[in-house]
Amino acid sequence: MARLADVERWDTGQLEAVFGRLGSARDRLVDLDGKLAGCAPPEGWVAPSAEAARAAHGGVAERLRRVVAGVTACRPVLAHTVDEIEAVKRELQTARTNAAAAGFEIDADSTISDPRTVTLLPEQVEQYRAGRTQQMQTLRTQLDGLLARADAADAALADILTRAAAGQIDDGASTNLASAADHVLGGAVVPDPPPAEAGPNAARAWWAGLSDTQREAMILRSPWMIGNRDGIPSTVRDEANRAQLPDQLATLDSDLAAAKARLAQLLAAHPATSTEPPSSADLAEVARLKDRIGDLQTRHEATVAIQSTIALPDRQLLLLDVGAPGGHAPHAAVAVGNVDTAKHVAVFTPGLTTTVAGDLGDYTKDMKGVRDVATAELKKVGRGGEEVATVAWLGYDAPQLDSTLFDPDRSVASADPAKAGGADLARFYDGIAASRPGDPPHVTALGHSYGSTTTGYALQQTSVPVDRAVFFGSPGLGTDSLGQLHVAPGHVEVLEARRDVVADIGRFGEDPNHLPGVRNLSSEATRLPDGTVLAASTGHSEYLAPGTTSHHNLGLAVAGLEDKQVVGPNVGFGDYRREFPGWQPP
Amino acid sequence: MTTVRGFRVHRVHAAVATLVTALVLIILTTGCAKERPLLTQADLDARPPITEMQDRYEGMLQRIRAAIDAAVGPREWYVDNKSASYGTCGDRNFVPNVIGRDVTLPFWQFDRPITDAEWPAVKRAVLDVLGQYGFQPGGMAVDTGGDHELNAYETGYGGYFNIGNKINTVMRVSTGCHPGEIRIYR
Amino acid sequence: MVPITAIGDAGRAAAGVATDVAGIDVAGPAGEIAGALPGSRSAQVAAAAAQQWRTEFTGVTTAMQDYGRGLGDTATEYRNAEQAQLQQITQATAALPGPVGLLGSAAVGASSLIRQALG
Numbered sequence: 052m053a054r055l056a057d058v059e060r061w062d063t064g065q066l067e068a069v070f071g072r073l074g075s076a077r078d079r080l081v082d083l084d085g086k087l088a089g090c091a092p093p094e095g096w097v098a099p100s101a102e103a104a105r106a107a108h109g110g111v112a113e114r115l116r117r118v119v120a121g122v123t124a125c126r127p128v129l130a131h132t133v134d135e136i137e138a139v140k141r142e143l144q145t146a147r148t149n150a151a152a153a154g155f156e157i158d159a160d161s162t163i164s165d166p167r168t169v170t171l172l173p174e175q176v177e178q179y180r181a182g183r184t185q186q187m188q189t190l191r192t193q194l195d196g197l198l199a200r201a202d203a204a205d206a207a208l209a210d211i212l213t214r215a216a217a218g219q220i221d222d223g224a225s226t227n228l229a230s231a232a233d234h235v236l237g238g239a240v241v242p243d244p245p246p247a248e249a250g251p252n253a254a255r256a257w258w259a260g261l262s263d264t265q266r267e268a269m270i271l272r273s274p275w276m277i278g279n280r281d282g283i284p285s286t287v288r289d290e291a292n293r294a295q296l297p298d299q300l301a302t303l304d305s306d307l308a309a310a311k312a313r314l315a316q317l318l319a320a321h322p323a324t325s326t327e328p329p330s331s332a333d334l335a336e337v338a339r340l341k342d343r344i345g346d347l348q349t350r351h352e353a354t355v356a357i358q359s360t361i362a363l364p365d366r367q368l369l370l371l372d373v374g375a376p377g378g379h380a381p382h383a384a385v386a387v388g389n390v391d392t393a394k395h396v397a398v399f400t401p402g403l404t405t406t407v408a409g410d411l412g413d414y415t416k417d418m419k420g421v422r423d424v425a426t427a428e429l430k431k432v433g434r435g436g437e438e439v440a441t442v443a444w445l446g447y448d449a450p451q452l453d454s455t456l457f458d459p460d461r462s463v464a465s466a467d468p469a470k471a472g473g474a475d476l477a478r479f480y481d482g483i484a485a486s487r488p489g490d491p492p493h494v495t496a497l498g499h500s501y502g503s504t505t506t507g508y509a510l511q512q513t514s515v516p517v518d519r520a521v522f523f524g525s526p527g528l529g530t531d532s533l534g535q536l537h538v539a540p541g542h543v544e545v546l547e548a549r550r551d552v553v554a555d556i557g558r559f560g561e562d563p564n565h566l567p568g569v570r571n572l573s574s575e576a577t578r579l580p581d582g583t584v585l586a587a588s589t590g591h592s593e594y595l596a597p598g599t600t601s602h603h604n605l606g607l608a609v610a611g612l613e614d615k616q617v618v619g620p621n622v623g624f625g626d627y628r629r630e631f632p633g634w635q636p637p
Numbered sequence: 638m639t640t641v642r643g644f645r646v647h648r649v650h651a652a653v654a655t656l657v658t659a660l661v662l663i664i665l666t667t668g669c670a671k672e673r674p675l676l677t678q679a680d681l682d683a684r685p686p687i688t689e690m691q692d693r694y695e696g697m698l699q700r701i702r703a704a705i706d707a708a709v710g711p712r713e714w715y716v717d718n719k720s721a722s723y724g725t726c727g728d729r730n731f732v733p734n735v736i737g738r739d740v741t742l743p744f745w746q747f748d749r750p751i752t753d754a755e756w757p758a759v760k761r762a763v764l765d766v767l768g769q770y771g772f773q774p775g776g777m778a779v780d781t782g783g784d785h786e787l788n789a790y791e792t793g794y795g796g797y798f799n800i801g802n803k804i805n806t807v808m809r810v811s812t813g814c815h816p817g818e819i820r821i822y823r
Numbered sequence: 824m825v826p827i828t829a830i831g832d833a834g835r836a837a838a839g840v841a842t843d844v845a846g847i848d849v850a851g852p853a854g855e856i857a858g859a860l861p862g863s864r865s866a867q868v869a870a871a872a873a874q875q876w877r878t879e880f881t882g883v884t885t886a887m888q889d890y891g892r893g894l895g896d897t898a899t900e901y902r903n904a905e906q907a908q909l910q911q912i913t914q915a916t917a918a919l920p921g922p923v924g925l926l927g928s929a930a931v932g933a934s935s936l937i938r939q940a941l942g
Contacts, residue, residue, distance in 0.1 A: 208865045
């Protein structure tokens with residue numbers, strides 16, 4: 052049996068990281084199914100050496116299936132171990148607190164002693180001792196029960212590890228790696244998730260009701276049903292979305308190849324030297340194909356951008372929706388940090404001209420920078436244990452500077468894209484709260500340019516208020532009354548840089564700077580009495596440059612340290628670039 | 638219905654005209670977005686690999702710690718590996734499809750402030766080391782009410798450094814964009 | 824019909840799979856369980872389990888590489904044998920007198936081309 056002191060040191064965070072890495076290793080192995088089949092000895096080959104080759108290939112394939120089965124079997128047990136240990140540690144903490152209050156001591160081996168000295172009359176002694184003994188006995192029973200529970204979880208994990216690594220987990224009669232994994236889950240039947248309209252709390256309740264094996268089956272078989280579902284824990288959404296990326300890329304590749312081949316076919320049928328003009332049907336098809344190819348290429352670029360943005364250890368892919376030709380633009384959301392465990396979570400919504408292919412990497416980079424500031428500032432005030440996660444949310448069709456300028460459904464001059472996007476963004480915010488019912492984070496909404504209008508509409512629809520909102524370069528919040536926004540009172544902040552003409556347009560409501568109740572944060576340049584110059588942000592896109600006042604204030608807002616912000620009217624003039632022209636963030 | 642739709646389109650046209658005028662004004666007054674030409678894959682490949690920069694800046698931070706200790710007395714420095722962060726880069730300063738890596742190294746701190754009296758000496762010590770690594774001070778600088786902040790930038794590759802205090806003193810450095818695979822701090 | 828090109832392709836594909844498998848790490852995370860649960864039974868078995876997985880991955884990678892190399896060698900053998908056969912027939916038909924010899928060489932050449940195209 053493990054010692055009490057050991058159990059109290061068991062690190063479930065590290066186990067969760069192991070869980071995640073085993074999952075991605077298993078997914079990468081299963082992705083090899085196609086290539087594994089593709090390197091089998093060709094069918095038309097008949098010879099003694101062919102039989103030997105088939106046996107060799109079959110042998111390797113079987114070994115890989117066993118590995119996949121073994122890793123898959125470990126995962127639900129690991130998840131269960133994490134849950135059990137967390138529960139045991141919580142109750143051990145309570146037991147310790149109660150014991151200390153009663154004056155008992157518990158040592159590293161869970162031996163209970165009663166060092167308390169009291170002065171009693173002779174006739175009270177026996178009753179007192181009996182009472183204390185009774186209390187210690189109860190505590191003893193409680194501790195033994197908790198240690199036994201920890202032991203049981205430990206034993207189950209040790210057992211599955213041993214058997215899995217020894218190749219003893221059966222893959223059944225499976226003929227490929229995917230079904231080997233599936234076999235281990237014993238044909239687990241999973242109840243359908245509730246419809247999206249039922250909301251994040253319903254999604255959370257559904258997930259909480261599944262066993263670890265059912266959850267594993269869900270991730271393995273139907274990741275598209277949970278990757279974008281608000282209310283599901285972020286680490287699960289990340290795993291489910293990552294699992295879908297290779298297939299999505301492969302599908303886009305093959306769709307592109309097919310469309311290009313068909314186009315080539317059509318063009319070859321009507322060379323320039325031909326005397327026969329192409330039919331109008333053919334012309335129409337050529338035009339359609341060119342549109343389709345352009346559309347597919349954009350989605351392909353977006354998928355590649357997503358892949359490279361999440362190829363780092365501290366990223367979570369919380370939204371993956373590359374879409375289909377003719378449909379909405381690609382959507383994605385990437386977190387830096389862990390949204391499940393961070394004390395402070397910020398969600399950033401960008402604006403005009405944003406695309407996943409062009410901007411996901413940039414904005415995720417900006418969010419990394421904001422997270423760095425928030426983390427550093429928390430440490431500076433002695434709250435370094437509080438983690439931060441920041442999310443770049445590109446989950447709506449941001450208006451573009453193209454022919455859609457005249458389409459009221461898509462134009463930056465119209466509020467419609469913000470309203471539509473706002474509904475999805477609202478559910479995303481609600482999903483964060485719903486996925487962590489016992490441990491809600493401090494949430495900051497960040498909106499830039501047209502994204503602040505989208506955020507404004509979102510914050511009118513959230514079920515749970517966010518803790519603060521910062522709008523920068525905002526052309527309006529979609530409302531003239533702060534009371535409409537579900538933000539803690541007094542916590543709406545605006546950054547407006549000088550020469551930020553878009554922010555002054557005030558299209559979608561009153562210019563936020565002038566709304567009553569708004570705090571104006573400074574992003575100006577200030578010359579201090581000692582001659583030091585504070586850098587300022589100029590123009591629409593400089594808010595997120597590290598080392599500037601606005602960047603500093605953003606990080607402080609995200610960290611919930613508003614009393615440390617540099618506050619002032621948004622007037623004045625400064626030029627960050629002129630002061631330091633040679634530097635650009637990487 | 639037709640009239641309403643026509644009205645909406647009319648309003649959108651007028652609004653777009655205003656917006657386009659505004660955007661033209663912005664572009665005319667703020668000038669070009671970038672002051673130097675975009676870099677290429679060859680430019681990225683010519684840079685030191687990211688792990689080398691991690692090594693180099695770990696050494697720089699060590700020297701800064703020693704310099705501060707020498708300037709104002711030994712501090713109780715400690716590091717938090719979990720504060721490190723990792724990035725992909727290339728979108729801003731490179732031609733499309735060039736992908737590199739940047740790293741914010743784990744933060745070092747000591748759990749007491751730098752006093753107003755100590756700040757000038759600390760700044761000198763820090764800037765002296767930073768200068769040897771190509772960093773120059775810039776951006777927001779704070780020296781009020783016991784709080785201090787110093788930012789510095791390295792223009793060669795895009796490195797960024799910050800040291801500051803409120804109750805505690807924290808320093809961090811981020812690399813610019815470099816080729817190769819990162820070394821993760823566990 | 825011996826599909827020589829397909830055998831060669833499969834051999835190369837196998838080398839690719841071997842590289843892919845070698846790049847996947849199960850032993851690493853498994854071993855970290857020991858650090859996460861000090862004093863536990865899982866910690867006791869984690870290192871051994873990690874080592875077993877490490878060995879298995881090496882074994883699978885090696886086996887796949889050997890298999891791939893084997894296919895490549897076989898393809899080469901078959902190609903060499905076919906070349907030798909063709910040479911023999913070419914020499915034999917060239918030795919035949921007149922148009923029969925020419926026709927025979929042409930037929931051998933054509934059939935070799937066809938077999939290449941099919942295999």
